[in-house]
Amino acid sequence: MTAAPFPSGLPLGLDAGVRLRRGRGARAGRVLVGGDPPRALRLSRAGAAVLERLLTTGAGPVAGERDLARTLVDGGLAHPRPPRADRAAAGSVTVVVPVRDRPALLDRCLAAAGVSGADVLVVDDGSRDPAAVAAVCAAHGARLVRRAVSGGPAAARNTALAHVGTPLVAFLDSDCVPRPGWLEVLLGHFADPRVGAVAPRVTGSADARPPAEDGPRPPLAHSFPIVERMCQSRDGAARPGAVGRFAAARSPLDLGPRPARVAPGGRVSYVPTAALLVRREALGDGFDPALRYGEDVDLVWRLHDAGWRVRYEPAAAVDHAEPERLPELLARRFHYGTSAAPLAARHPGRLAPFVVHPWSAAVVGLALARRPGLAALVAGAQGVALARRLRPAGAGARDALTWPVCGAARTLTAGGGTATMLASPVLAVGLASRRTRPAALVLLLASPVAEWTARRPGLDPVRWAGLSLADDVAYGAGVWAGAVRARTGAPLRPAWGGRPAGRARARG
DSSP, X not given: OOOOOOOTTOOXXXXXXXXXXXXXXXXXXXXXXXXXXXEEEEOOHHHHHHHXXXXXXXXXXXXXXXXXXXXXXXTTSEXXXXXXXXXXXXXXXXXXXXXXXXXXXXXXXXXXXXXXXXXXXXXXXXXXXXXXXXXXXXXXXXXXXXXSSOOOHHHHHHHHHTTOOSSEEEEEOTTEEXXXXXXXXXXXXXXXXXXXXXXXXXXXXXXXXXXXXXXXXXXXXXOOHHHHHHTBOTTSOBOTTHHHHXXXXXXXXXXXXXXEEEOTTSSBOOOOTTEEEEEHHHHTTOSOTTOSSSHHHHHHHHHHHTTOEEEEEEEXXXXXXXXXSHHHHHHHHHHHHTTHHHHHHHSXXXXXXXXXXXXXXXXXXXXXTTOHHHHHHHHHHHHHHHHHHHXXXXXXXHHHHHHHHHHHHHHHHHXXXXXXXXXXXXXXXXXXXXXXXXXXXXXXXXXXXHHHHXXXXXXXXXXXXXXXXXXXXXXXXXXXXXXXXXXXXXXXXXXXXSOOOOOOOOOO
């Protein structure tokens, strides 16, 4: 695609994680610390004045300021804050809903989607009861296209593209319920001609109970009796909503409350197509029909590689029905894990389960080996080295000393989660030995404890930790199964340096 400057008049706001360092003397007010990946950006006097005007007035950039705006947005230091589009703009959108049976969930989805005023097109992907699907579509005035044989979500969406005549396409899964105004919020981002797709926040909801995923359930879905008992009352009946509350709070589709530019290796490395607004011209041939799971990750990364910007906008929200029973939850996670191997083949180097940063890994390794003094010494040395590198940019010593600590914490939680997913038998052996038990316990619990502390879900920490571990093991079993099937070790091998693309928790 051709290069295009940042549009005039489109308001910006700093990312919540960015700090403005006002320093002293000539460097006052000129250093931004943060972004994605983290950096220290020193502004000229003119740049500092422009930034202050943008932040205090809420106005967008004008001629001569657009290059700075593009730098800030592409670096994750700032995000567009477009005004809501009016409802008439929904006429430029076709909402595509693929479905296979599930008429009750489809009815809820169309009832909410129809409020937007956009054209709604349903693709029946070989339902066993096509009459029920047709009746729901007729009740809501939605167009219907039927596929005689099920080909999966990717094939169903591709079928729909032949019937789309609008410049924008909103993909919406049948187990989703968009909240009012979701399209109007997303549409404003397309004032930027480089934006190819925008995704809302997909929040987990335990209100609806979707049926189990198609396909056989893996045996591991029934191999967590301890977790099952934690979610049961004394008489053996399931406690209401225990698994559902966990699934809603830890949904792999919910990417959090902060807006982001979506890019491999970034804080938000992909967005699900459970709800996604896309330029029709950016889609090309559409989805890869060979992918039953992970087709959304593949599409987003191909958009990125083609030069399009993909945005995550949590100000727009869509509720997604989550499983309420443990077997269904773990079966879904297993299926998502199987997508890692085919995605690794299509996008080499982006599916490493964990990226080893030598400094941070050394700090964590020494701490786990009960060498806190040496760990502190290595972290301090890293801080000194960073301070020297960042001094020309005007960053303070506090930033240089904070980053090693934050990096070690991220390495511990990410490494512990990866070990639970892909090497749980090794951790189990570690738990059996008195000498290695403390380190194994820290690795097992680091990620669940950090998540529980940050999210404060409506679930006690013991059940949260148990369900989190079962969830990660199920996903890791899927990764192993997919890797064995594809005869590749790519999604199992850690990478060195750089930044991770994150766990591609794809969904179908």
